[in-house]
Amino acid sequence: MAANEYIIRQISVFSENRPGRLAAIAHALEEERVNIFAFSIAEASGFGVVRALVDHPARAHERLTKDGFNVAFTDVIAVRMRDEPGGLYEVARLLGEAGINIEYSYAYSGPDGAVLILRVDRPEAAIAAITAAGKELIPSSAFA
Amino acid sequence: MRPADLEALQLRRLRETLERVGNVPFYRELLAREGIRPGDIRTLDDVRKLPFTEKQDLRDGYPFGFFAVPRAQVVRIHTTSGTTGKPTVVGYTAGDLDHWSDLIARNMTMVGLTADDVFQNSVNYGMFTGGLGFHYGAEKIGMTTVPAGTGNTRRQIEMIDDFGVTALHCTPSYAMHLAEVAEEMGSDLPSLRVGMFGAEPWSDATRAELQDRLGVAAFDSYGLSELYGPGVAFECQEQDGLHIWHDSYLVEIVDPATGEPLGPGERGELVVTPLVKEAMPLIRYRTGDITMLLEDDCPCGRTRRVARFSGRVDDMLIIRGINVFPSQIEHVLMALPEVGDQFMVYVDRDEHHLDEMTIEVEIKRQFFSGELADLARLQAKIVRALRDALELRTHVRLVEPGSLPRFEGKARRVVDRRGCL
The missing domain is CATH 3.30.70.260 (ACT domain)
Structure with missing residues (x-):
């Protein structure tokens, strides 16, 4: 079935809930020339997950991992x-x-x-x- | 050596030690006050008639108050780290250095090291006894010794690979850091086979991880500067408890609160009377370290063992009336595969004057699914595991990988903020 062609890899980044973390993620993506179509932040006690749909998910994953972030793809x-x-x-x-x-x-x-x-x-x-x-x-x- | 011969040797050396401490004003006054003469010690059990020596006594004697020989006979000085107060000075005669390196050499021989080995000593070489102590012990065996010291971890890994290092000595937390950096550099350290780790308590779970990641057999090393330094107790190849060289150290376990002796199988404070020290002989020194005598004999055939150390008398935290050792927390965390190697413990007192313990942990990359709900479940699982082991409710904070401090010397994972209001 061709359903797989519609499954998109969202990039999910673990982030502590403290000042500057989103800026660090956004800056890394800027440097990689990765464009963000949409994103949201889900938060729990003291930490959150930044979810983003980007034009180059693999490049974003590689850079954020290199910067020390916990990164995963989510369908x-x-x-x-x-x-x-x-x-x-x-x-x-x-x-x-x-x-x-x-x-x-x-x-x-x-x-x-x-x-x-x-x-x-x-x-x-x-x-x-x-x-x-x-x-x-x-x-x-x-x-x- | 037969048990009766060993006891006779210990008794003779205990009496000699009592003679030697007569040269120290502190002991001369103390023993006179207690009305004790060397002749009163007729059996080893009579050691209990003698008073304890506390860390504070040594501090009060700063710098040279506990030397029992003229200063001209003292060939080296070390100091303790001073993390819990003013540093304590320890002195060594030439005979002490010979004895000490001999003890280290025995320990390294016990774990199978020979002149064919290449040994990297990745601890601080300054006033800390771990550096020079291991160094001279290794040279006594004839090992090729690499005095690497601490820091520049990438260079340390290159040296292990380039020199074909087979045996490593460092703190367990630095070993963990070395493993991390080696993995980053893509080296699996093929030459390494023996790791000797000490200067801080570490768990069996940490041992399993270090053995796996570094490809070594990992042995626990125990010592303290007041008793020469490392070499007081060491694991044999059974990796099940530490042997103490009874010809050189007379060992007791006491209840830290009452000072009463405890039997095998009862956990308490290690009290040691060194039997061969010349420059700075001590009587019944309270180490502040918690262990117990093991009841059964070791299959290796060597003398009686103590259990692996489970913390310090003064590291013991009392949280809402419950005794907690940081080593218990480490034990719980290392048993959880999702949790990283490092952790921090913060103790606070809330607005209702209740103690609150917060534990920060890193989540390993491969266990991050990308889903918030999975993280929340993991957080709850850690809280539950800690509650089961400590009988205490704690807060657990999940933090980003690599964000917790890495320690190269003694790890300071506990921050007690209850005093600073």
Whole structure:
């Protein structure tokens, strides 16, 4: 099945919750000429995970690891949604109806429209449901 | 040597030591006050009639108050690190240096080292006794000795590889650092086969890791400057407890609170009367180190052993009324594969005047899944493991790899901030 072409490697970075850590990550990516499409920070007691969708995940992984960060790839999917009221509801409803659980999600809205990034419990089933509903998934080839 | 012969030798040397301390004003006054004469010591058990010598007594004698020989006969001076107060001076006659290097040579022979070995001594060569102590012991065996000292870890690894070093002496925390840097440099240190680690307590889990990462058999070395330095007790190839050279040291274990003697299998403070020291003889010196006499005999056939050391009397933390040794924390953490080699312990008193212990640990790279939930689960697992072992609730902070301090000398992993309000 061609579902794999829609599974995107999100870069996840362990970070202590203290001043300057995000700046250190962002500066390293700048130096590597890596562009960030979207990112979010999840935090627990004293630490967090910085999640980012970038144009060159392998280069970002290598540089951040070299700088001493704990870095991992996480599989996510990205769905293009209508950038108007109801756009998010449309995608969330169809996943809910397919019995797919969203573990976390974040979004970006740019000149090409809005994109929802999803970490789900069953990515293959999610890809099938989204494709069947005629929604557009962003292929991993968009992120070198 | 038969047990009866050994005891006769110990008794003779104990009496000689009592004669020698008569040259030290501190002991002359102390023994006169207690009404003890050398003739009162008829059996080894009579040692209990003698008073203890404390670390503070030696500090009060700074610098040369405990020398029992004229200064002209003292050929070398070392000092203790002074981490717990003013430094203590220890002196050596030529005879002491000969005795001391002989003890180290015996220990290194015990773990299978010979003149064919190349030995790298990666500890501080200054006032710290570990440097020169091991150095002269190794030369006495005829080993090719590399006086590497500390620091410049990459160069140290190059030397191990270039010189074909087979035996290494350093602190266990520096050994861990060497392993990390060697892995970064892509060397698996093929020539190394024996590691001798001391100057700080370390766990069996650390041993397993050091043996695996450095490719050595790792042996525990114990000593303190007041008793010459390293060489007082050492593991044999059984790696199960440390042998003490009973011809040179008379050993007791006492309850640290009451000073009462404890039997085999009972954990307490090691008290030592050195039997051959000339420049600075001591009576019943309280080492502050916690261990116990092991009940059974060692399969190697050597004399009675003590258990591996489990901390210092004065390192013992009392957290909400519970005794905690930093070595217990290390033991728990090293048994968790996800946790890195280094850790720090912070003790604070909160606004309700309750003690709070916070432990910082690094998570190994290969155990980071990228998911926050996995990290939170791991954090809870560490808290649970510590609670089970210490019977104490602690805070655990996960920190970035490489962010905790690496220690090249004695590790100072505990920061007690309860005093500074």
